[in-house]
Structure formats: C-alpha cells, structure tokens
Amino acid sequence: MENNIVKINNLSHRYGASWAIEDINLEISELGVFGLLGSNGAGKSTTMNIMCGVLNQTRGLVKIGGYNMQDDPISAKKLIGFLPQNAPLHMELTVHEYLTQCAHLRLIDKKDVPSSVDKAMAKCGVAHFRNRLISNLSGGYKQRVGIAQAIIHEPKLVVLDEPTNGLDPNQIFEVRKLIREVGEEKCVIFSSHILSEIQATCSQIKMIDNGKMVFSDTMDAFNNYIQPDSLVMTLLNPPAISTLQNFDGVQSVVAISSTRFRIHFADVQSITERLIRASVEYGWRMSEISLEKSSLDQIFAQLSNQKSS
Numbered sequence: 001m002e003n004n005i006v007k008i009n010n011l012s013h014r015y016g017a018s019w020a021i022e023d024i025n026l027e028i029s030e031l032g033v034f035g036l037l038g039s040n041g042a043g044k045s046t047t048m049n050i051m052c053g054v055l056n057q058t059r060g061l062v063k064i065g066g067y068n069m070q071d072d073p074i075s076a077k078k079l080i081g082f083l084p085q086n087a088p089l090h091m092e093l094t095v096h097e098y099l100t101q102c103a104h105l106r107l108i109d110k111k112d113v114p115s116s117v118d119k120a121m122a123k124c125g126v127a128h129f130r131n132r133l134i135s136n137l138s139g140g141y142k143q144r145v146g147i148a149q150a151i152i153h154e155p156k157l158v159v160l161d162e163p164t165n166g167l168d169p170n171q172i173f174e175v176r177k178l179i180r181e182v183g184e185e186k187c188v189i190f191s192s193h194i195l196s197e198i199q200a201t202c203s204q205i206k207m208i209d210n211g212k213m214v215f216s217d218t219m220d221a222f223n224n225y226i227q228p229d230s231l232v233m234t235l236l237n238p239p240a241i242s243t244l245q246n247f248d249g250v251q252s253v254v255a256i257s258s259t260r261f262r263i264h265f266a267d268v269q270s271i272t273e274r275l276i277r278a279s280v281e282y283g284w285r286m287s288e289i290s291l292e293k294s295s296l297d298q299i300f301a302q303l304s305n306q307k308s309s
C-alpha cells in the first residue's frame with residue numbers, strides 16, 4: 001500500500017476547447033495544512049473538484065490513500081472531506097439536524113452517529129448553536145458548520161476551497177485557527193487567492209498560475225524566495241549619488257526625487273541598519289526607510305518565467 005495521502009500525476013482538464021489546468025503534479029504523505037495559492041481563474045477549484053471526485057478529469061491520475069479516484073471512487077471518497085467554494089449547507093435545518101444528516105450520508109454506523117456529530121460540533125466550536133437554524137448563523141459560523149461536515153467521518157484528507165472568502169477579519173482569524181487545529185490531525189489542503197492567508201495558515205505552499213503548478217515547497221522556502229531586494233529611503237540632506245552607489249552591498253541606486261532613493265541590494269542582512277548608521281554619522285538626515293516586497297503578481301510572473309525558461 002502506498003503511503004501517499006494524495007498523489008496526483010499529470011492532471012489536466014479542459015472545459016470545451018480551453019485547458020483550465022495542465023500537467024499538475026502533487027504528492028502529500030504527511031499531516032499539516034497545505035496551501036493552494038492562485039489568482040482568480042488559476043485552476044484551484046478545478047484541481048480540488050477533480051481531487052474530490054466531483055469532476056472527471058480529461059487526463060491524468062488522482063489517487064487518495066492509494067485508491068484511484070476513477071477506478072475506485074467509493075474507497076477514495078471515504079478518505080476525503082470536502083468543503084467546496086459554495087458550502088453545501090441546508091439553511092432550513094438546525095446545525096444538529098444537518099450534521100446528523102451528513103453523518104448518515106457518510107454511512108457512519110447508526111450507533112456512532114450521535115457521538116460523531118457531537119465530536120465534530122465540539123471540534124468546530126458550534127455545539128452551543130446545535131439547535132439554531134443554519135440560516136440564522138453568521139458567515140463565520142456557517143463556515144465552521146461547513147468544516148464540521150467535512151470532518152464528521154474522520155477523513156484522512158480535508159479539502160477546503162477558499163474557506164475564508166467573504167468573512168470579516170475576526171471570523172477569518174477564528175476559521176484559520178480552526179483549520180490549523182484540524183491540520184494537527186489530518187492532511188488539510190486549502191485554497192486561497194490571498195498570499196497572506198496562506199502564509200498565516202500553512203506549512204507548505206503550492207502555487208498555481210494559469211493552470212500550471214509554478215511553485216511547491218515549504219512556507220519557509222517560499223518566504224526566503226520572496227526576500228526583498230530593494231528599499232526606499234528619504235534623505236533630507238543626501239550625499240552625492242555616487243556615495244550611495246559605492247556603499248557596501250548596494251547594487252544600484254535610482255533617484256526617485258532629489259531626496260528619495262530606491263536602493264537595490266544583494267543581501268538584505270544588515271543593509272538597513274548600516275544605512276541608518278551611515279545617515280547618523282554623515283548627517284544625511286534620514287526620515288524614511290522601508291523594504292519593498294514583491295507583489296503577488298510579480299512573484300507569479302517570476303515563477304512562471306522561471307518555469308518556462
């Protein structure tokens with residue numbers, strides 16, 4: 001038996017004539033929260049829907065816990081909990097009624113249904129709303145119920161498609177916390193188009209751009225990758241530009257105005273500190289210094305170019 005929780009090989013899908021995803025490869029064999037990052041239309045939902053057996057791929061292989069999704073969908077799907085982009089909630093049911101129905105749909109042994117429902121409600125912090133109609137819950141609590149239905153049968157893999165979309169900052173904070181807790185016991189894959197969302201929640205990051213996987217590594221590796229390589233500073237009494245150009249570690253200097261400069265450097269280590277010290281020593285009168293980070297669009301562009309070169 002393979003010990004991969006998820007194995008995806010050369011997964012490709014087209015809607016009509018246009019390819020939504022092409023040759024996606026992915027292997028996960030450990031617990032934790034894995035982020036799938038991509039801008040709108042990048043192919044995240046298509047990948048997740050195929051992974052969960054909701055959509056049939058045009059080409060490629062999906063195995064969950066060693067079971068091929070196309071050959072043995074029942075065994076594969078037993079191992080998955082899925083919260084699609086539009087949570088499949090029944091607004092007219094109470095939280096308890098809905099989760100009980102989900103437990104039956106997941107073929108949990110009848111005698112174990114009440115304890116499974118109680119456990120999922122407790123884990124997701126919705127037990128105190130057990131008798132409330134789902135339609136009367138806030139967005140954050142609706143998402144919690146959505147996550148509860150995804151974990152009720154104790155799956156190995158939990159797939160959450162943009163679970164924090166449309167929530168307010170407090171609700172986002174709480175739902176992220178819940179996702180991290182679920183990730184301590186299960187493999188969680190969750191998608192977002194917001195980089196900070198993935199950075200705050202995930203140990204690993206997979207980036208999709210234009211239907212292709214452009215980056216797959218740990219969050220630390222990604223954060224190192226996007227280390228800033230420029231800064232902007234304002235000097236009210238600047239030296240000659242050649243002085244800045246010759247400063248140790250500086251690669252190039254662009255004068256944005258007579259007092260504002262963009263400095264490109266090779267290594268972020270200590271450059272800001274050394275520039276501040278020099279400003280004090282030589283009386284440059286620094287009033288601003290800030291590191292510039294690449295935008296998500298720039299990162300995607302860099303990674304996509306690297307991939308195709």
Ligand SMILES: Nc1ncnc2c1ncn2[C@@H]1O[C@H](COP(=O)(O)OP(=O)(O)OP(=O)(O)O)[C@@H](O)[C@H]1O
Pocket residue numbers: 015019020038039040041042043044045046047193
């Ligand atoms: N049912 C469909 N029919 C035709 N094209 C589709 C269909 N579903 C998705 N697409 C197209 O496939 C591409 C990938 O869409 P997908 O929904 O997988 O992206 P996404 O990364 O999840 O984006 P979003 O965050 O906007 O949902 C897009 O160009 C989209 O327009």
